[in-house]
Amino acid sequence: MAITKATASSIAPAAKGDLVAGTATNDAAVLAVGANDTVLTADSSEATGLKWATPSSGGMTLISTTTLTGASVTLSSIPQTFNHLQLVIQNYRPSTDTDLRMRINGDTGVRYISNLSGSTNVSFDAASMAIAVDQQESSVASQFFNVTTIPNYTNSVTWKIAFCYGLGNGNSDPTAATGRFGTSAYNQTGAISSLTLYPDSGTFTSGTVLLYGVK
Amino acid sequence: MTKSKLQIKEVNCTTGEEIVRDANAEEIAQMEIRCR
Numbered sequence: 479m480a481i482t483k484a485t486a487s488s489i490a491p492a493a494k495g496d497l498v499a500g501t502a503t504n505d506a507a508v509l510a511v512g513a514n515d516t517v518l519t520a521d522s523s524e525a526t527g528l529k530w531a532t533p534s535s536g537g538m539t540l541i542s543t544t545t546l547t548g549a550s551v552t553l554s555s556i557p558q559t560f561n562h563l564q565l566v567i568q569n570y571r572p573s574t575d576t577d578l579r580m581r582i583n584g585d586t587g588v589r590y591i592s593n594l595s596g597s598t599n600v601s602f603d604a605a606s607m608a609i610a611v612d613q614q615e616s617s618v619a620s621q622f623f624n625v626t627t628i629p630n631y632t633n634s635v636t637w638k639i640a641f642c643y644g645l646g647n648g649n650s651d652p653t654a655a656t657g658r659f660g661t662s663a664y665n666q667t668g669a670i671s672s673l674t675l676y677p678d679s680g681t682f683t684s685g686t687v688l689l690y691g692v693k
Numbered sequence: 694m695t696k697s698k699l700q701i702k703e704v705n706c707t708t709g710e711e712i713v714r715d716a717n718a719e720e721i722a723q724m725e726i727r728c729r
Contacts, residue, residue, distance in 0.1 A: 541706050548700035549716055549724060555707040586723055679724075681699070689706060 499526035538564065538690045546570060546685030550676035552584070553689055556631075558669060560691030563628040565673070567610065567644070567687045571620035573680035575613045575649055578624070579606040581674040582638060582664045594642060594660035606676075607662035611646035614656075620684060622646040627692075631670040638664045699724065 489498060495511025512518075512530020519531040539560070544551055546567075556563065570578055581590075592608035610624040624644025631638065643659035675687060699716040716724070 542704055542709070544702070544704050544711075548702050548713065549720070550701050552701070552703045553706050554703055555705045557707060 497528075499528050501525050501527075534693075536693045538692050541689040541691050542687075544687050544689075546675065546682040546687060549681050550674050551682070551687065552672060552674040553687070554672040556671050556673070556689070557691060558632045558671070560632075560693055561630065562692040563631050563670070563673075564690040564692055565609075565624075565626040565628075565675075565687055566690065567624040567626070567675070567685060568622065569620045570610065570614060570622040570624070570646070570677075570685035571683040572614055572616050572677035573683050574677075575616045576678040576680060577608050577612050577614065578610040579676055579678050580609045580626070580640065580662070581606045581676075582666070582670055583668060583672050584674060585664070585666065589665050590662065591665075592660075592662045594658045594662065607640060607664060609640055609642040609662055609675075610644055611656045611658045613649035615647040615649050615652040616680075616683065618647060618652040620647060622685070628670060634667055634669050636667060638666070638670060640664075 492508065493510060497509040497511070498506050499509045501507045507526050509526050509528055515532070516530040517533045519529055520527060521529045541557065542553060544553065567578070572578075586605055588605050590604045590607040592604065594608055609626045611622070614620065614622055622644070624642065624646075626640050626642045628638065628640050630636070640662045642662060645655045645657040648654035648656045699721060700713055701716050701720060703712045703714070704710070
């Protein structure tokens with residue numbers, strides 16, 4: 479039988495948005511419409527196996543914005559509720575020409591590796607990881623820009639990686655750009671709750687780090 | 694710049710609390726290793 483407006487109306491819904499949903503074999507119930515912008519979601523604990531629920535949101539949440547000062551900056555107590563972390567670092571300028579390093583969970587052990595565009599390290603041979611240009615120029619205002627993504631940072635079963643890309647002011651020619659990208663890694667499996675950034679020597683002159691949580 | 698003036702910044706990403714303190718002896722020692 480074709481479903482027409484007349485046959486559909488013969489069910490005589492009590493209200494706009496009412497749905498008829500099975501509750502068991504040869505049994506059904508009316509499911510009232512949910513709140514605006516909710517979506518129909520399967521839930522076996524409900525009588526109808528369905529419910530109206532707010533869709534889980536994706537996208538990026540800004541967790542913190544921090545000025546780079548002193549010898550190091552640590553972002554601690556990082557919420558464990560996101561899928562990935564993303565660091566956006568802008569205008570990093572060290573007090574002396576040097577690269578930008580990162581440590582995880584305050585670990586100063588030799589447990590890091592840096593494979594950034596041309597690096598050839600094959601063993602975990604460093605006590606921190608490089609995440610940006612090799613020698614950021616210190617003598618001029620910085621146009622440095624870098625993005626570092628740490629996927630699945632809460633898992634406790636894999637080594638951790640940081641995918642890094644960006645550019646800084648050329649060490650020999652500050653008006654030129656020095657680019658670098660690649661993957662650095664940390665050979666411990668614990669969830670990441672803390673990140674420490676520091677210039678490989680000297681202190682920060684300027685810079686900003688934005689930490690995002692990504693769902 | 695003297696070693697005692699080296700400062701460490703810590704930001705609690707849950708509470709937003711920000712602390713700036715002098716680096717302790719262990720942290721200063723690590724910096725000396727980095728600078729070699």
